[in-house]
Amino acid sequence: MATHQQTQPPSDFPALADENSQIPEATKPANEVQQATIAQDPPTSVFKNSEPIREDQIQNAIKFLSHPRVRGSPVIHRRSFLERKGLTKEEIDEAFRRVPDPPPSSQTTVTTSQDGQQAVSTVQPQAMQPVVAAPAPLIVTPQAAFLSRFRWYHAILAVGVLAASGAGTAVFIKRSLIPRFKSWVQRIMLEEETDPLKKADAKPSLAEEAVAAAKAASAAASDVARVSQEMMITKNEERKYFEDLTHLLGVQVQEMKSLSNNIRKLEGQSNNIPKIYSADQEVYNGSVTTARKPYTNGSNVDYDTRSARSASPPAAPADSSAPPHPKSYMDIMSMIQRGEKPSNIREINDMPPNPNQPLSDPRIAPKSKPWDYGQAPQDESSNGQWWQQKNPRSTDFGYETTTAARFTANQNETSTMEPAAFQRQRSWVPPQPPPVAMAEAVEAIRRPKPQAKIDQEAAASDGQSGVSDELQKITKFSESGGDGSGGIKIAEIQEETEQQHISQEGN
Amino acid sequence: MPVFKAPFNGYSVKFSPFYESRLAVATAQNFGILGNGRIHVLELAPGAPGVTESVSYDTADAVYDVCWSESHDSVLIAAIGDGSVKIYDTALPPPSNPIRSFQEHAREVQSVDYNPTRRDSFLTSSWDDTVKLWAMDRPASVRTFKEHAYCVYQAVWNPKHGDVFASASGDCTLRIWDVREPGSTMIIPAHDFEILSCDWNKYDDCILATSSVDKTVKVWDVRSYRVPLAVLNGHGYAVRKVKFSPHRRSLIASCSYDMSVCLWDYMVEDALVGRYDHHTEFAVGIDMSVLVEGLMASTGWDELVYVWQQGMDPRAS
Numbered sequence: 001m002a003t004h005q006q007t008q009p010p011s012d013f014p015a016l017a018d019e020n021s022q023i024p025e026a027t028k029p030a031n032e033v034q035q036a037t038i039a040q041d042p043p044t045s046v047f048k049n050s051e052p053i054r055e056d057q058i059q060n061a062i063k064f065l066s067h068p069r070v071r072g073s074p075v076i077h078r079r080s081f082l083e084r085k086g087l088t089k090e091e092i093d094e095a096f097r098r099v100p101d102p103p104p105s106s107q108t109t110v111t112t113s114q115d116g117q118q119a120v121s122t123v124q125p126q127a128m129q130p131v132v133a134a135p136a137p138l139i140v141t142p143q144a145a146f147l148s149r150f151r152w153y154h155a156i157l158a159v160g161v162l163a164a165s166g167a168g169t170a171v172f173i174k175r176s177l178i179p180r181f182k183s184w185v186q187r188i189m190l191e192e193e194t195d196p197l198k199k200a201d202a203k204p205s206l207a208e209e210a211v212a213a214a215k216a217a218s219a220a221a222s223d224v225a226r227v228s229q230e231m232m233i234t235k236n237e238e239r240k241y242f243e244d245l246t247h248l249l250g251v252q253v254q255e256m257k258s259l260s261n262n263i264r265k266l267e268g269q270s271n272n273i274p275k276i277y278s279a280d281q282e283v284y285n286g287s288v289t290t291a292r293k294p295y296t297n298g299s300n301v302d303y304d305t306r307s308a309r310s311a312s313p314p315a316a317p318a319d320s321s322a323p324p325h326p327k328s329y330m331d332i333m334s335m336i337q338r339g340e341k342p343s344n345i346r347e348i349n350d351m352p353p354n355p356n357q358p359l360s361d362p363r364i365a366p367k368s369k370p371w372d373y374g375q376a377p378q379d380e381s382s383n384g385q386w387w388q389q390k391n392p393r394s395t396d397f398g399y400e401t402t403t404a405a406r407f408t409a410n411q412n413e414t415s416t417m418e419p420a421a422f423q424r425q426r427s428w429v430p431p432q433p434p435p436v437a438m439a440e441a442v443e444a445i446r447r448p449k450p451q452a453k454i455d456q457e458a459a460a461s462d463g464q465s466g467v468s469d470e471l472q473k474i475t476k477f478s479e480s481g482g483d484g485s486g487g488i489k490i491a492e493i494q495e496e497t498e499q500q501h502i503s504q505e506g507n
Numbered sequence: 508m509p510v511f512k513a514p515f516n517g518y519s520v521k522f523s524p525f526y527e528s529r530l531a532v533a534t535a536q537n538f539g540i541l542g543n544g545r546i547h548v549l550e551l552a553p554g555a556p557g558v559t560e561s562v563s564y565d566t567a568d569a570v571y572d573v574c575w576s577e578s579h580d581s582v583l584i585a586a587i588g589d590g591s592v593k594i595y596d597t598a599l600p601p602p603s604n605p606i607r608s609f610q611e612h613a614r615e616v617q618s619v620d621y622n623p624t625r626r627d628s629f630l631t632s633s634w635d636d637t638v639k640l641w642a643m644d645r646p647a648s649v650r651t652f653k654e655h656a657y658c659v660y661q662a663v664w665n666p667k668h669g670d671v672f673a674s675a676s677g678d679c680t681l682r683i684w685d686v687r688e689p690g691s692t693m694i695i696p697a698h699d700f701e702i703l704s705c706d707w708n709k710y711d712d713c714i715l716a717t718s719s720v721d722k723t724v725k726v727w728d729v730r731s732y733r734v735p736l737a738v739l740n741g742h743g744y745a746v747r748k749v750k751f752s753p754h755r756r757s758l759i760a761s762c763s764y765d766m767s768v769c770l771w772d773y774m775v776e777d778a779l780v781g782r783y784d785h786h787t788e789f790a791v792g793i794d795m796s797v798l799v800e801g802l803m804a805s806t807g808w809d810e811l812v813y814v815w816q817q818g819m820d821p822r823a824s
Contacts, residue, residue: 046713046730047671047683048692080656084679084696086733323744323764326788326808332537345542348567350593350605357606359643360598362579364525366626369797370753371666371709386556387528387802390816 049088057087061095224249508815508823509558515545517806519572519792524623525580527798528553529561532812533585535569544570546585548597551814558814564595564604574619576643578626586616592631592641611639611648618661625669632659638674640686652684654691661704661748667712675705681717683729695732697725704748710756716773718746724761726773737773741782747790753797760803762790768805770817785813785821 044050061082064070070078075096082092325333335342515534523529528551536542544566549558569588576582581598585605594607614634621629628642628649638652638659657677665671670686681702683693698719708714714736715727724739724746743765752758757774768790770781788808796802801817815821 045671045685045692047665047668047685048688049694049732076656080678080680083694084699086696089691089694323789326538329538329540329808332540336541342537342542344536346565348543348565350564350566350587350608352593352605352608353603355607357596357599357603359579359606360581360596362581363598364580366577367524367798369623369666369709370800385528385551385553387551387814387816388799390801390818 049090051088053088053091053094057091058095058098060085061087061092062099065095065099508813508819508821509551509556510822511547511549511558511560511812511814513545513547513806513810513812515543516788516808516810517792517812518570520804520806520812521573521575521583521794522796522798522802522804523575523580524577524797525575527551527796527802530794530804530812530814531573531575531583532806533570533573533792534806534810535571535588538808539569539571539588542569544568544585544587546570546573546583546595547812548583549812558812562597562601564601566593569615571616572618574621574629576626576629577621577623578643582643584619584621584629586619586631588615590614590616590633590635592616592619592639594643609641609646609648611651612637614658617658618663620661620663620672622664622669623666624664630662630664630672632662632674634658636676636678638662638672638684650686652691654682655680657701660702663706665707665712666709671712673705673707673715675702675717677701681705681715681727693729693732695727695729697727697735698723701745703745706749706751706759708751708756709753716749716751716759718749718761720745722746722763724749724759724771726759737778739771739773739778741769741771741779742767748793750793750795752795754795754800760793760795762786762793762805762807764789766790766807768793768803781817783815783821786811 064082065078079092079096082095087095332342511532513532513534515536516538517532517534518539519533521531523531530549530551532547532549533544534547535544546564546566547560548562550561551558564585566585566587567589568591570585571588572586574584576584579596581596583595583597585593585595587593590610590612592609592612593605595604596606599606612631612633612635616631616633618632619629627644628640630638630640632638636653636655636657636659638655639648640650640652641648652674655674655676655678659674659676662672662674665673668685672684672686674682674684674691675697676682679696679698679700679702681695681697682691683695684691697717698721700720702717702719704718706716708716713729715729716724717727718724722740722742722744724742725735726737726739728736739759739761742761742763744763746761746763749759749761752760757772758780759771759773760768761771762768766784766786766789768783768786769779771778772780783805786805786807786809790805790807792804792806794804796804802814803817804812804814805821806812813821
């Protein structure tokens with residue numbers, strides 16, 4: 001079975017060639033290793049996605065891939081985006097097949113039909129090819145590709161128009177808005193720096209300036225609003241691009257923010273406020289190459305710095321919910337940002353003194369896992385050690401009891417209980433079998449046991465064993481002070497039956 | 508319950524699958540940003556609760572993860588910040604260690620996992636966006652799995668199928684792989700933010716848990732992977748590691764940047780069944796003993812390693 005799977009090359013392989021170029025060589029050694037094992041999986045593994053291709057998802061992907069801004073981004077980012085949207089590999093491959101990367105954009109109008117035909121030929125069986133009489137491909141899917149291409153051609157025109165108007169607005173913004181914004185920023189800064197020690201005399205004139213700036217800013221804002229209204233009216237499609245424009249505006253605002261930061265630095269007023277922020281930012285921006293970015297610390301979703309994806313979800317929530325780092329962490333961060341190396345770092349040679357050093361002989365054989373034979377292994381050598389002792393109270397009041405009760409409440413639908421989990425709670429534990437050197441032997445010896453137990457229990461009528469168990473419980477509870485509620489008793493009895501159920505299933 | 512104080516910030520702790528009293532701990536200086544690393548091998552003292560260090564190994568760069576060999580009781584493997592993977596044999600004198608060092612990953616190695624069923628190979632995952640498969644007796648990696656678009660924070664073998672593993676990545680997807688296949692066999696867009704960790708259910712080989720920067724743990728079934736089986740809310744910050752119990756089907760442990768270690772039963776209504784607030788900085792590493800039911804260990808940026816029984820207070824002495 002396994003060999004069959006290996007030798008069968010995946011149908012989507014050519015489409016992935018650019019990303020997975022190393023796989024053909026790599027699979028070879030993997031197969032060598034693989035030969036040592038016995039395949040356990042049936043031909044159709046549950047771990048392999050077997051869902052049929054969803055045409056609507058492919059259409060969405062095609063729309064996405066046909067977007068001119070998307071086309072320029074690296075393949076892996078386009079794939080990653082679609083994966084995050086829940087598309088399967090097969091769907092993504094299909095979408096990529098239908099939207100091949102275009103030749104230089106100036107020729108797109110000419111080559112469109114050719115492209116469309118290329119898409120056709122890859123999908124169509126070969127016998128169809130002579131019939132390619134130009135306009136109407138016979139299959140539905142290529143037609144869809146052709147259609148989207150047609151729309152895209154329209155989109156190009158629209159983009160041209162919009163780019164012109166957008167550029168106009170951008171120029172407008174740069175000429176009028178930015179200078180006003182700058183003065184506004186200055187004002188803000190001065191307001192922040194309220195301490196009277198500095199520049200107290202400069203205030204009145206600056207206040208006037210600030211008022212003027214505010215007026216100018218509001219005027220500019222109304223200008224923008226007017227422009228935006230005009231644009232809204234023009235076309236439905238344009239609205240979409242206007243959103244891009246507003247996004248651009250946002251970017252500009254961001255630029256201005258960084259500008260204001262720079263100004264603060266220049267004026268030397270930044271001693272107290274934004275130090276940590278700027279330090280952080282610069283480290284994250286990679287200006288310090290020796291320090292590694294703390295990727296997994298969860299405080300920074302700096303995914304965008306590398307991915308360049310265009311339609312990314314905002315990363316803002318992560319910022320606001322960033323965990324507070326310890327102070328010393330910040331110290332080290334700022335130290336590295338200053339280009340200093342923490343003094344506690346030593347030079348250590350951690351290379352193997354003898355790269356051919358053989359492993360020492362193993363002293364004990366591997367142990368089987370509890371999930372492989374359904375019972376917790378118990379090491380006879382350390383029975384009764386402190387780390388094996390449960391909190392005596394926990395069986396009555398703590399987590400153990402509550403979950404046990406919950407388990408039983410749930411067991412009708414799910415039968416989730418683990419026999420091993422409750423073995424220890426009983427008053428009597430059967431003595432452990434002597435240790436065996438080989439894991440296989442352990443399994444062979446221990447496996448039949450539950451079967452025998454079940455047979456016994458099955459032979460005895462349900463009522464009998466139930467009664468005896470119940471008696472046992474009652475004695476146990478009376479011994480422990482009788483504080484257990486009826487509910488717990490019931491839970492434990494049910495647990496018994498559940499256990500039988502499971503072990504029967506297991507065999 | 509015993510506490511071990513390490514000189515560096517804790518990143519990972521693992522119980523030995525051979526000796527129930529033995530643990531390995533991975534630590535990194537200066538929070539793993541820049542500096543040395545150290546691997547500690549700890550021994551739980553018999554008699555009174557206590558823990559002692561039996562040996563430690565220094566590394567030039569941070570150690571982000573360790574794992575024990577499943578075939579050799581004395582062998583452990585370390586994932587290092589300089590991209591190297593190092594193998595240590597605790598039965599040999601310390602100056603003979605490490606016995607191997609593989610320099611293949613282009614960036615920090617974030618996780619290492621030994622194959623529990625075949626017992627002859629292990630996986631490493633790295634910030635270079637790849638997962639690598641290694642065999643103990645080979646001088647170089649067997650294979651590289653490159654599909655993720657961002658750092659791969661963890662790669663874990665399936666507990667029943669020796670060829671199947673899962674990988675959790677900062678590209679917000681969880682991938683399922685079969686080493687007999689040329690590429691990943693399933694892509695699950697499990698979270699909207701980076702996925703930091705994943706683990707398989709030990710009693711149902713189709714069920715996985717993932718943890719993410721979005722503060723949640725999610726439970727997935729590969730047979731119907733479009734919607735999670737459960738979403739576990741309760742952590743206050745990113746959930747750094749998630750682990751299924753080796754003894755109970757539906758029990759999950761997790762640790763978070765909110766400094767807590769949580770226990771969950773994903774099959775019940777109130778899934779949060781236990782919470783431990785013993786760490787005073789980010790809780791980064793957890794493990795549950797395969798050999799002793801209920802025995803847990805955790806470590807974090809407070810440089811402390813705790814070992815305790817479920818239901819007890821880790822700080823109680």
